[in-house]
Amino acid sequence: MYEIGTRLLIGVMLASLGLAVFACDVPGGGDGILRPAAQRTVAEVAARELGEGLHDSAALDRLDPDLVAAVLAAAEDAAADGLDLRVTSGWRSRAHQERLFEEALATYGSAEEARRWVASPDSSAHVTGDAVDIGPTDGALWLGEHGSAYGLCQTFANEIWHFELLTTPGGVCPEMLADGSAER
Ligand SMILES: [Zn+2]
Numbered sequence: 001m002y003e004i005g006t007r008l009l010i011g012v013m014l015a016s017l018g019l020a021v022f023a024c025d026v027p028g029g030g031d032g033i034l035r036p037a038a039q040r041t042v043a044e045v046a047a048r049e050l051g052e053g054l055h056d057s058a059a060l061d062r063l064d065p066d067l068v069a070a071v072l073a074a075a076e077d078a079a080a081d082g083l084d085l086r087v088t089s090g091w092r093s094r095a096h097q098e099r100l101f102e103e104a105l106a107t108y109g110s111a112e113e114a115r116r117w118v119a120s121p122d123s124s125a126h127v128t129g130d131a132v133d134i135g136p137t138d139g140a141l142w143l144g145e146h147g148s149a150y151g152l153c154q155t156f157a158n159e160i161w162h163f164e165l166l167t168t169p170g171g172v173c174p175e176m177l178a179d180g181s182a183e184r
Contacts (some may be wrong), residue, residue: 029075061130062091070150083142094121115181133161148173
């Protein structure tokens, strides 16, 4: 009985580990594809205490707390409009961002073109905890329209999913940059 219990426990632990590793390797929306495995409803997150149990692929616990609060407030209002706002990617480690950039290099063939779609670890606001990618598309479009009420702005014209706190709540968002290769 003891042995079976132990084996079961180890099995469960390995399964969770596998899931965690898988989830951490799922790119967010940086490549334009919103992947369900990397998604978690902000409502689910809001139900937990901040700073506890938030470590997942979105790594919300390592984001700027003001950014998280703004996204939670927006998600609540979006839900009232019948829309499910999800964070598909939040904080990313430098290593993760480096992998994404290398994948983009392979996809687009040149650093110049890759930078239009995936920031380098040195320039990514995901690495500093200052950006979220939002999905699904309906949710991203809703936030593009209503985000400034929470201080949330779409940063790049070519990434409808990428938001940062770029104004005060109710303020005016700065003009979007063409893409991630533009100078801030
Ligand atoms: Zn992003």
